Amino acid sequence: MSGFSGNQQDVDIDLGGLFRAIWRRRTRVLLTTVAVAALAFTAAHMISPRYDSEARLLIEPREPEFSSMTLQPSAASATSFDEPGISSEVQLLRSVDLIKQVARNMRLHELKEFDPTADPSAISDILVMLGLKRNPLDMPPEERVLKEFQEKLQVYQVEKSRVIGIQFTSKDRALAAAIPNEMAKIYLSLKAGAKLDSNTEASRWLEPEIANLREKVRAAEAKIADYRSSADLLPSGDTGTFATRQLTDISTELARVRGERATAEARAENVRAALSSGRGADTLNEVVGSAMIQRLKESESQIQNQIADLSTTLLEGHPRIKALRSQLTGIRAQIREETQKILASLENEAKVGELRERQLTQQMNTLKASSAKAGEDEVGLRALEREAAAQRQLLETYLSRYREASSRTGASAAPADARVISSAVAPTEASFPKILPITIVAGLAAFLLSCVVILLQELFSGRALRPVGAPVPVPLAVATQPVPPTPLPPAPAPKRAWSFRQKPAPGESGREITRPAAAGPDLAVASAAAIPAEEDREEQHPEAEVPLDGFFVENVAAALILDQVPLAFVVSPTGDAGSAQTVALARMVAEEGRRVVLIDLTASGCPTGQMAMSAGLPGITNLLAQDIPFADALHADRGSDAHIVPSGTADPALAMQDIDRLQAIIEALTDAYDLVLVDCADADAAAVSRLARVGDIEIIFSVPAVSAEDMVEIITEFAEAGYDRIQIMEASLADRPVANTPLPEPGRRAA
Numbered sequence: 001m002s003g004f005s006g007n008q009q010d011v012d013i014d015l016g017g018l019f020r021a022i023w024r025r026r027t028r029v030l031l032t033t034v035a036v037a038a039l040a041f042t043a044a045h046m047i048s049p050r051y052d053s054e055a056r057l058l059i060e061p062r063e064p065e066f067s068s069m070t071l072q073p074s075a076a077s078a079t080s081f082d083e084p085g086i087s088s089e090v091q092l093l094r095s096v097d098l099i100k101q102v103a104r105n106m107r108l109h110e111l112k113e114f115d116p117t118a119d120p121s122a123i124s125d126i127l128v129m130l131g132l133k134r135n136p137l138d139m140p141p142e143e144r145v146l147k148e149f150q151e152k153l154q155v156y157q158v159e160k161s162r163v164i165g166i167q168f169t170s171k172d173r174a175l176a177a178a179i180p181n182e183m184a185k186i187y188l189s190l191k192a193g194a195k196l197d198s199n200t201e202a203s204r205w206l207e208p209e210i211a212n213l214r215e216k217v218r219a220a221e222a223k224i225a226d227y228r229s230s231a232d233l234l235p236s237g238d239t240g241t242f243a244t245r246q247l248t249d250i251s252t253e254l255a256r257v258r259g260e261r262a263t264a265e266a267r268a269e270n271v272r273a274a275l276s277s278g279r280g281a282d283t284l285n286e287v288v289g290s291a292m293i294q295r296l297k298e299s300e301s302q303i304q305n306q307i308a309d310l311s312t313t314l315l316e317g318h319p320r321i322k323a324l325r326s327q328l329t330g331i332r333a334q335i336r337e338e339t340q341k342i343l344a345s346l347e348n349e350a351k352v353g354e355l356r357e358r359q360l361t362q363q364m365n366t367l368k369a370s371s372a373k374a375g376e377d378e379v380g381l382r383a384l385e386r387e388a389a390a391q392r393q394l395l396e397t398y399l400s401r402y403r404e405a406s407s408r409t410g411a412s413a414a415p416a417d418a419r420v421i422s423s424a425v426a427p428t429e430a431s432f433p434k435i436l437p438i439t440i441v442a443g444l445a446a447f448l449l450s451c452v453v454i455l456l457q458e459l460f461s462g463r464a465l466r467p468v469g470a471p472v473p474v475p476l477a478v479a480t481q482p483v484p485p486t487p488l489p490p491a492p493a494p495k496r497a498w499s500f501r502q503k504p505a506p507g508e509s510g511r512e513i514t515r516p517a518a519a520g521p522d523l524a525v526a527s528a529a530a531i532p533a534e535e536d537r538e539e540q541h542p543e544a545e546v547p548l549d550g551f552f553v554e555n556v557a558a559a560l561i562l563d564q565v566p567l568a569f570v571v572s573p574t575g576d577a578g579s580a581q582t583v584a585l586a587r588m589v590a591e592e593g594r595r596v597v598l599i600d601l602t603a604s605g606c607p608t609g610q611m612a613m614s615a616g617l618p619g620i621t622n623l624l625a626q627d628i629p630f631a632d633a634l635h636a637d638r639g640s641d642a643h644i645v646p647s648g649t650a651d652p653a654l655a656m657q658d659i660d661r662l663q664a665i666i667e668a669l670t671d672a673y674d675l676v677l678v679d680c681a682d683a684d685a686a687a688v689s690r691l692a693r694v695g696d697i698e699i700i701f702s703v704p705a706v707s708a709e710d711m712v713e714i715i716t717e718f719a720e721a722g723y724d725r726i727q728i729m730e731a732s733l734a735d736r737p738v739a740n741t742p743l744p745e746p747g748r749r750a751a
Contacts, residue, residue, distance in 0.1 A: 014464050021458045022451055029450040033443050040442030041435060049430035054167040055180035056158070056422035057187070059089055062415045081417075086157050089418070090164055093155045093187055096146065102182050103145050113171055114148045115141070153179075163421065173426045180424035191416035199408040206402040213395040220388035227384055231377035244374065247367040254360040261353025268346035275339065290342055296335045303328045551730035553581055556700060557588040559727060566670050568698035569678045569688055570729075572602075573714060578702030579606040581729055582679045585700075586611075590642035594674040597634070597643040599666070602681040608646040611637040621648030623665055624655035630668070643673075662691055685721035699726045 022029065059081060092098065108114045127133035136144055154167040166183050170176040227233070307324045314321055408414045458464035560568060570585070572578025579602055590596045599620055600607040608619070617635055622628045627650055634643050648655070669676045680688060688699070699718055703711060715726060 012465070013459070017464045018455055018458055021464070022454050025454055029447060029454070032450045033447040036446035037439050037443035041439045044433040044435040044438045047433050048171055050169050050171055050432045051173050051176040051427040051429075052167055052169050052431040053173075053177040053180055053424040053427050054165055054422070055184050055420060055424040057164045057166070057184055057418050058421045059086055059162040059164065059418045061417050062419070081162060086162055086164065090155050090157055092190075093164065093166060093183065094150075094153070098183065098186055098190065099146060099149050099153070100142070101186055102179065103142075103149060105186070106179065106182060108149065109141055109145050111175075113175075114145045166424075168424075169431065173428075177424040177426045184420050184423075188416040188418060188420070191418060192414055195414040195416070196409070199405045199414055202405040203402060203409060206398055206405065210395065210398045210402060213391060213398060217388060217391045217395055220384065220391055224381065224384045224388060227377075227381055231374070231381070233374060233377055233381055244371055247364065247371050250360055250364045250367060254357065254364060257353055257356045257360055261350055261357060264346055264350035264353055268343060268350055271339070271343045271346060275343065290338060292338050293335060293342075296331055296338065300328060300331045300335070303331065551728045553585050553729055554588060556727050556729045557585055557592075560585075560589055560675060560698070561592055561594060565675060565698045567666065567676045567678070567692070568700050569680055569692060570700045570702055571680050571683055571688070571714070571718075572702045573682045573710070574703060574705055575682065576602075576604055576606040577704045579604075579679055579681070580610065581702045581704060582677060582700075583607050583610045585702075585729065586642045586677050587637065587640040589675055590637070590640045595643075595672075596641075596675045596677065597645060597669055597673045598637075599645045599669070599676065599678045600647045601683075602647065602679055604681075605647045607679050608644060611635075611639065611642070611644040612646050613638050616649055617646045618650075619646030619648030620662070620665070621650035621652055621655035623648070624658050624661055625650040626658070630665075645669075659690070666691070685718045685723065688718075688723075689721060697723070697725070699723045700729055701726065702729045704730055 061081065103109065103114075124133065124136075128135050139147070152169045154165075154169075156165050156167075157163070158165060166180040168176055168179045168183075170179070303324050307321060307328070310318070310321055310324070316322075455464075559565075570578070570582045572582065582598065583606075586596050586598045598607055598611065601620065608617070609615070612635055618628050619633050619635075623630065623633050623645075633645050633648070635646065637644055666676060666678065678691065680691070701711070701714060703714075706714075711728070715728075718726060
């Protein structure tokens with residue numbers, strides 16, 4: 001905390017004083033810590049120890065080997081082992097029925113641990129009297145045991161697995177291990193019993209269904225036989241009827257007969273064509289293949305050989321040769337006759353094939369009509385067969401399921417879909433209380449609370465608070481002329497104590513100087529003693545000498561930083577010249593690390609032109625007209641780290657209609673920035689009063705070229721309006737008078 005607010009000085013927290021206060025009371029802190037730790041140690045020893053034991057179950061499908069060959073896992077069994085299925089098994093282990101069965105088997109109602117009325121505590125009796133707890137005597141014994149059991153039981157699923165843990169807490173080691181094992185045993189028996197009951201119920205339900213289906217199948221098959229007999233749909237061994245099979249055979253035979261007839265006609269025509277054209281019959285297959293023709297050909301060949309042999313010794317007119325030639329002629333006549341017989345045989349064969357074809361065609365037409373009628377009758381037959389097949393298939397399915405269910409009715413044929421992978425054992429160490437951790441935590445908590453109490457006492461008593469006296473950064477005042485030493489005034493320090501920058505010592509930052517206080521004779525003496533040393537330094541470094549006071553921009557910047565002024569209105573009666581000094585003031589303050597924003601309320605827009613990146617940027621008039629959001633009106637200065645709120649591009653007349661919002665805008669900027677400068681150009685006191693409350697703001701007159709009479713008149717006007725915090729800013733140090741020119745008196749700058 002730093003700065004002034006009214007007449008109260010800000011204070012800082014003395015951390016060293018806080019630690020010293022704790023050190024002074026170290027005996028009390030240590031005694032409290034030891035006492036609380038000892039009390040926690042004793043209480044932990046007095047508490048009855050509790051023991052935890054855990055059993056674990058693995059949920060998995062389990063089927064006998066003889067059934068795994070025929071059964072396929074169903075979708076229901078697959079979904080029973082997913083995440084929701086395991087959660088359901090956890091709830092089953094926490095079910096009231098299972099807990100009641102465990103309590104009955106282990107006779108837990110006889111144990112005092114499960115009966116809160118057996119050994120009631122004073123705290124419990126007080127809570128019952130106040131109505132904050134239900135009286136255990138109002139509950140039946142079974143419900144009391146159930147409530148205590150559920151408080152000590154913890155059933156959970158091991159993360160990312162199908163393992164379920166059963167943990168129980170008890171004062172008895174053996175009981176802590178026996179209860180999880182008993183729960184696992186009863187759970188497995190319940191699961192196996194559920195599967196056995198399911199198989200028994202399935203067998204009991206399937207027996208009458210199978211008997212009913214057998215009657216239905218028998219009736220359906222009888223209907224099929226009666227329908228076949230009435231419709232003359234004799235089975236042919238295949239899928240079709242007898243008429244269909246006969247039609248198929250006749251069609252095949254008709255095609256064969258037609259082929260044979262066509263072949264016979266072609267062979268007869270070939271023989272006939274050969275005889276009519278006079279070609280030799282030797283080239284015809286039908287003639288050559290005849291046995292008679294072959295024998296006649298052999299005889300013809302022998303006679304021709306004899307004629308050839310005798311022609312060498314006998315003449316043609318010899319009776320022997322004539323007789324042989326006569327025999328040759330007879331043989332050839334026989335060959336022609338045999339050829340005619342072959343032709344006639346082929347023609348007869350063709351005629352027989354034609355007759356056979358006619359008969360088969362007639363039979364096929366008759367069978368077509370019969371087959372069409374049989375096809376219509378088969379529609380009803382197929383409907384009956386489908387119904388019988390469906391009943392038969394359902395019967396076979398039921399029979400298969402019945403055999404499977406019957407095979408699982410034994411106690412060992414339906415194991416539970418879970419098994420114990422870790423049995424609970426009697427614990428050797430108590431799970432509660434952990435004496436050493438409890439003692440350490442209690443002691444540490446007592447130590448911290450004791451320290452906190454001491455700190456609060458020191459803070460509320462004010463002993464740990466001290467006035468602010470830390471060094472404050474001030475802006476650099478550039479000077480070029482030496483200044484003679486000025487004697488200290490006898491009167492008290494003025495309202496503001498002005499400072500100027502000294503040359504930093506080796507190793508020190510040039511930005512860190514000490515602001516002189518305005519009260520106390522000791523400080524005045526110390527300042528007077530420091531003047532000769534300062535004069536010596538000024539003789540060695542005349543370029544670093546600065547004036548102690550004056551109407552310079554640098555001095556006004558120093559005052560704004562030292563007093564931590566949040567808001568200042570700058571009035572420039574001279575117009576743009578004064579606005580230029582306002583821009584220089586904003587940049588000087590920003591160079592010292594302060595967050596500065598300048599609001600341009602001038603008509604000429606001089607500050608906007610000197611600071612903004614470009615012309616035509618939205619600004620204060622746009623905010624008043626509510627055309628843009630707040631952030632769009634803030635723009636960076638192109639010459640420093642300061643910000644500028646330009647005059648804006650909205651219609652000034654429209655913006656003036658909502659001029660009352662300007663004060664809220666200025667207050668919002670004051671919360672976000674260390675210093676808000678408002679350039680009001682040549683506004684009078686009445687105009688400034690509309691923008692800010694009287695008495696709590698700083699008024700700066702930027703008057704680079706104003707006569708003394710006009711200056712007095714302007715100051716008087718603002719003073720009569722109630723503004724008593726007024727500063728004058730005439731020029732920069734670069735424009736100050738040359739050497740040997742009298743400097744402004746220290747008291748002149750406060751109007």
